Amino acid sequence: MAISQAMCTSFKAEILDEQHDLVADTIKVALFTSSASLGAGTTAYSTSNEISGTGYTAGGEALSNKVVTTTGTTAYFDSDDPTWSGASFTARGALIYNDTNGDKAIAVLDFGGDFTVSGGTFKIVFPAAGANAIIRID
Numbered sequence: 568m569a570i571s572q573a574m575c576t577s578f579k580a581e582i583l584d585e586q587h588d589l590v591a592d593t594i595k596v597a598l599f600t601s602s603a604s605l606g607a608g609t610t611a612y613s614t615s616n617e618i619s620g621t622g623y624t625a626g627g628e629a630l631s632n633k634v635v636t637t638t639g640t641t642a643y644f645d646s647d648d649p650t651w652s653g654a655s656f657t658a659r660g661a662l663i664y665n666d667t668n669g670d671k672a673i674a675v676l677d678f679g680g681d682f683t684v685s686g687g688t689f690k691i692v693f694p695a696a697g698a699n700a701i702i703r704i705d
Contacts (some may be wrong), residue, residue, distance in 0.1 A: 569606070570605045570659055570660035570675060570677045571607065571675065571677055572676060573606050573674065574673070574702065575607060575608075575609050575610065575673060575674060575675065576607050576608060577610040578671065578674070581671060586668055587673070589665075590634065590635055592665050593665070593667045594633060594663060594667075595663070595664055596627050596628055596630060596663050596664075596691065597612060597617055597626060597627030597662050598618045598656070599616050599617055599658065599661065599662065600617075600618055600657070600658070600659055601681055603660060604616075606675055609662065609675055611664065611669065611670045611672050612626070612662055612672065618657065619656065620654065620655050621655040621656065621686075622651045622652060622653045622654030622655060622689070623651055623654060626666070627661075627662075628649045628650075628651065629666070630647065630663075631647045632647045633646040634646070634696075638697075640705070641703060641704065641705050643696035643700045644700070644701070644702035644703075645693060645695065645696045645700060645701075648690055648691055649690070650689070650690045651684075651688065651690075653687075653688075654684045654689045655684060655686055656683070656684060657681050657684075659677075659680070660675065660676055660678050662676075663676070663702070673702065
């Protein structure tokens with residue numbers, strides 16, 4: 568079992584087939600344990616090895632203030648950083664997925680290790696749109 572950071576291969580094909588509207592659709596991010604198996608081949612959100620704990624609801628958080636922008640010939644997706652308050656849990660990675668469109672996988676985030684919060688705030692800080700953007704198409 569492993570979590571490998573990647574833009575999901577199925578998402579790339581679905582974008583070309585007009586199956587995602589990243590601004591209008593409900594895009595969520597769910598958190599997973601180190602037992603999860605997530606990577607480029609992930610096609611959909613599943614509860615298998617999703618974390619549980621205080622301040623976390625299965626399915627994760629909906630992303631807010633979503634935007635798609637371009638610079639030159641590159642397109643970027645960005646949103647506010649997802650935050651869980653009053654949280655007590657451990658997470659190893661995350662899956663960004665389209666809740667509106669059949670829970671289709673978009674991208675896997677590998678935190679590089681377990682991160683634990685105990686009665687505090689857990690926040691995923693998305694890099695700004697640019698070379699390090701979470702979702703970027705060149």
